[in-house]
Amino acid sequence: MATPPAAPTPARRAHRGRRDGVDGSGGEVETGTVGSTTRDADATVRVGVTTPAADAAPVNAETPSRLVLLRERLEAWWAIARRRIDAVTRTIRPLGWVMLTATVLLWVVAVSFGWQEMIIAAVILTAIIVISVPFLFGGTAYDVDLDLTRTHVVVGERAIGGLTLVNGTARSILPSRVVLPVGSGRGEFDVPRLAPQAMHEELFAIPTTARGVLAVGPVSVLRGDPLGLFERSSDRRQAVDLYVHPRTTPLEGLSLGRLRDLEGLPSSQLARDDVSFHALREYQPGDDLRHVHWKSTARVGDLMMRQYEETRRSHFVLGLSTYAGDYSDPDEFELAISAAGSIGLRALRDSRMLEARTQRGPLRTQGPRRLLDNLSALEHSRQRDGGIVALAGTIAANSHDVAIVVLFCGSGVDSAELKLACSRLPQGVRALAVVADSAVESPLLRRVGDADVVSISALDQLPPAIRKVLS
Incomplete structure (x- = not known):
């Protein structure tokens, strides 16, 4: 007769509970397993595959395949x-x-x-x-020094420079050629054989026929065969920018924006000496006796001084259109740039607060050279929505306390567009338009809306035309 199985002891029941994932109290035990979950009335048992250690890589981590590694290599x-x-x-x-x-x-x-x-x-x-x-094959270990006596010239002037090559090695260098790129062209110099520590100098002149910014350099030393089949170059010096400024004409005897600047724009600050009268006050030590109000002094018996509101000078704005459709040919665009530079230089000499803008944004006008440098780098814009009307709207939105706005464009702008552009300027601003028109023989002055419009075909026509407008 078979012997019945012995009842499990408490120790065995506890061991079997730990093995099955359940403790003796019937509660849930976190064992780090993932998988399906079986629930009964007393306990929840997690059954599945044991997860890897915490510091191991994730199971679903993507490892690059051999094809990807081969492609990258x-x-x-x-x-x-x-x-x-x-x-x-x-x-x-x-x-x-x-x-x-x-x-x-x-x-x-x-x-x-x-x-x-x-x-x-x-x-x-x-x-x-x-x-x-x-x-x-072989090296050309020259120490190259490129020196431009002037990096800012006017169209038509020559830029003079010098090129110095020194053999700083302990061996002789065979004859070679040196190339100096200038814009889209280049100049070549033949360098003779140089002994150790020997020096060779070359002087050059760069003619300028058009406005722009030319990159002079970098200097390249060439090595090649006598037939010109092969050529190897090595750069020795970084490029130097040569600014070719537009032509300008002096506007002597003109005080642009004088009346409006004398009136000034009053502010909340009080001053002892200005234009805008504010009130009377008693004399204080250090006051200028020229500002004594004698009638009030006689009536009161004490010195009474005039007190003024501090005024701010309004500024002068140049708006130069760079849209190609506003000009019939490139010569008109160059004439408009020259006219803008001439009036801008006159405004800076008169200590005006000058601002210059194009469709691409403001130009730097901290000084005459900075203004001309920025004008030298201007190019045509092909954006159809960037004409003179859009430029006037940009000036109205970004320029404040404006005294005079001078717009520059070409013969491609008709009277209706000029009138619309001037109507977008702030109220009370004096507007002047300078039109570069190669078809006119003499300066033409007309009135378009509230603006004075001057049409010129040559730069020397600008001074008399501006003089007529201000007279």
């Missing part, structure tokens, strides 16, 4: 190879490409047809190429 290799290919192709001159192409074609024809003459020609061209390659 190939891209890195290709980037290195492309840089080296570009470095090699930059050394080949146009004549070198012709020579290489002819050599390849001759070899193809010679091998395909077995022509003895083609083989001889291909061997000769190959020998020329092989002999020319060693000229690329």
Whole structure:
């Protein structure tokens, strides 16, 4: 007869409870398992796969595949190879490409047809190429100094500069060529053989025919073969900016904005000496006796002084349109820039608060040179919504306490657009428009709305035209 199984002891029941994930009290125990959850009336048992340790990597972490690693490695290799290919192709001159192409074609024809003459020609061209390659090797360790006597010139003037090359090594440097880029062109200088610590100087002059900002440099030392098949350059000095200012004309004897500036704009600050009268007060030590109000002094018996409100001078605003549609040709655009520069220089000499704006934003006007530098860098804008009307709206929104606004545009702007542009300016501002029109023979003065409009075809017509407006 079989023996019945023994009843589990309390120790066994506790051990089995821990093994099954349940303690003896019937409560839930966090065992770090994930999976399905089985619930009964007394306990909740978590059944599943044991989670990894806290410091282990997540189960669902994405590891890069071999294909991704291979693609990244190939891209890195290709980037290195492309840089080296570009470095090699930059050394080949146009004549070198012709020579290489002819050599390849001759070899193809010679091998395909077995022509003895083609083989001889291909061997000769190959020998020329092989002999020319060693000229690329070797260093040109010059100490280069580029010096421009003037970095700001006017259109038509020459910029004079000097180039100094010093052999700072302990060995001689063979003859070479030095290239000095100037804008889109360049100048070349032949440098003779230089002994150790020897120096060579080159003087040059840069003619200027158009307004702009030219990058002079960087100086490059060339090494190449005598035939000009291959050429290698190395930069020795950073570029220097040469500012070619627009032509301007002096506006002597003109006090632009004088009446409005004398009136001033009163503020809440009181001053002893100004234009806007405020009240009377008693004399204080240090007061200027020129401001004694003698009638009040005689009536009161004490010295009475005039007291003024401190005034702020309103400023002068130039609005130059850079939209290409406002001009019939590039000469009108250059004339408008020259006119803006002339009036701006006159305003700065009169100590006016000057502000200049284009459709692209404000220009720096902290001094004559800064103003002309910014005018030198201006270019046409192709935005259709950026005409003279939009420019006037920008001035009205961003300029405050304005005395006079001078708008500059070309013959592409009609009277209706000028009238609309001037109507957008703040109320009470005196508006003047200068139109660069190559079709007019003499200065033309007319009235468009509340603005005076002057049309000129040459820069020397500007002073008499402005004098008529202010008279």
